[in-house]
Amino acid sequence: MKSKILKILFSILVVISCSKDSDEVSYQVNTQTNQSSNTSSSSSSNTSTDSSSTSGSTSTDSSSTSGSTSTDSSSQNDNFDRSSILINYSENIIIPRYNAFKVSMDNLKNTIDTFITSPTVENYDLVQLNWTEAYKKWQYIEVFNIGKAEQIMFNLTMNTFPVSKERIDSNIENEKTDLTNPNDWAAQGFPAIDYMLHGIADNKESVIEIYNSNTKYSGYLNTLVSTMSANTDIVVEDWETYKDSFNSSYENNATSAFNMMVNDFVFYFEKGLRTNKIGIPAGRFSSQPLPDRIEAYYFSKNGFGNISKALALESRNGAEELFLGKDSSGNEGASYKTYLDYLETDIGSSVQTKLLSAKDAINALDDNFLDQINNNNTLMLVAFDALQTIVVNLKTDMLSNFNVAVDYTDADGD
């Protein structure tokens, strides 16, 4: 009997000790299955989100498809990588142009420092030369009214014209050094230096004589270039850190760098180039032509020289290079043009061709815009037409294709 019980206990022991292993294995399998089903459900929900964000207007009451859609906080209607444009522009165009401009500003400042110390003809000539060089380089950066430049009203302090002669004379007399007041926008910058070199007297010798006899003029000339130089340094330095946020700011809203920059470009082409350099002086916005509103007015007026046409050509060239995403060596990268081509419109090519016609129309003008306006103003208006047709393409066709809202309204008047 004892042996029988022992055998039974033995068998029971065997059975119990060998049964656990298979349970563990089955648990593992269950876990795996759960994980794989989670994966598949999450991927399906991602898919549905994507499809809703890339479709355009779907409700029938906003039936506009031709670009007149309300664009408030809407997403891009296409898959173009907008940040590629921002990166090409900031790294290959904007920052190099600012650096080149800073060099020319430093040169201008140095020559003015020398002239102030010793107002001779030789030193005057160097100032004048560096003023023209820096003014030409300026034409390549005025368009970038964004970031720090926008914040400190860089454009308005560097190139508001015509100047207020009365304000400048008063500032000279009062030995003014702080030009931050908006009333002084028309009393500083390149146009004010134009006046200080070419407007305070009508010939070189008389101008230099004034600097030799009245130190207040040197004082103001120094104030002008120091202000310009300091503001330039602020903007150039800021780009070192601003660049990264600029490059990544490509959302389709009113405050993204992409939207602001493309608006800046259109605004500059319409206002800075077409209106200010050509339209206003040619009388397009008034009953009669206004020749004293040309850029670099005193330089021409008193027969020192002429750069109004050269400045207009540089400005057009800068706009063309920006539109084509071209750096100063001629290499082209992502740009408004490549974006328009990607969208399969012919607007990019059309603008490219029209930019060349605009160059011809500006080239046909006399170097001296005063003479051109007085002798044959029609050619100024023909140049205006050549620029205007581009404005229409940029302002209506390009922006609506990008689904970007214009951020400025013309004062139309009833």
Place this chain on the structure above:
Amino acid sequence: MKKITNKPTLYILSIALFFASCAKEDIQYEIVEVEVPVVQTVVETVEVEVKVPVVQTVEVPYSYEFARAGESTVSFSGQTARLNMADAVYLALKSNTSTKEQILEMFNDGTGFADESLNTSGKKMGNKTAASPLASATVKPLFDAMIADFVDNVIPNWASDASNGQPGVLTDPTRTIRVNAKGHEVDQTFIKGIIGAMAVDQIINNYITPYQLDSGSRVQDNDNNVLSSGKNYTDMEHKWDEGFGYLYGQEADHTRLDLGTSPTGNGTTLNKYFKKINADNQKGMGVTVFNAFKRGRAFIVAKQYDKRDEQAEIIKKELSKLVAYKAVDYLNGYMSKIAAGNTADAFHALSEGYGFIMSLQFTNDGTDTPYFSNTEVNAFLASMDNFWTVENSTLESIRDEIKSKFGI
């Protein structure tokens, strides 16, 4: 077989069995996770947006009446003022007591009129002459030049007999006119040119185009019923009405039900010829254009911008045809009158034709392209510049090109 009942054998067997069945317990195991592909049916839900046509009713009034809270939202007083100014400038260009300063002041400054309400309107013609985004900037100065030509050359020769190169008076049994050295009756070339350069250009190349209607935040504002500051209309509604005003601005009552069928023809500019075309060259143009204005305006209220633009296209093409009809009519009119020996009557007609040909550059084929460019128009005008020497063949070829381009 011998029964296995031997005790030691049984023990050995059971021990062997024990070891055999539990051999596993002595081997170390690591737990390894193995991904086992298990076929499961997973339902993926993908959201697809599908355009579902929904019928939306848009109320189009029978008359050009639109209101908000019972008050009319339609306003175009600036356009009425300018059309009235055009009539006054036209009269000044027929009077030998006008001075250059006076006429230029009326044209460019919007002051110096006998009608004081015009002087205080704050409006002027000059900056709305060939001023649309599509117009050439070279044209407006031509109107200033016409004014100068009239005062400097025609007025001093008021009593002289006109001939080739000599400004003065031309008379025939039908009429008496004053012309410049090339035979142009300047009040005619001016006012017919203004029809295109001001009235037509402002409507079809400016006010009813997206350049105006959609600029800035106008679409957004219209969508959200955001009104113009201090007004009871949205900017977009108002811009459309300003276009309407350049055609109907001198109607006594623009809300009458028969505005479409019976334009009054008031004034010296667009509506005057609109009535003539509606009665003759293309009966029914009145209703076609009126309906398009009315419907486009209703679509703005209903926020249907594509439909709005379809109506705008109708207006662009029809008003363009108006200019073409009259250019052709006056070229033909000149040729029959000169054949009849009535030089004054003929030069009067040709002057009108000149103005309407000038207006051709402000037409719009619906794609924001003129039927004839500024360059082409300048070539036409140059070829017919001297009325004393122009050949009929030149005028016939211009006339035929116009007819062909417009399909009229």
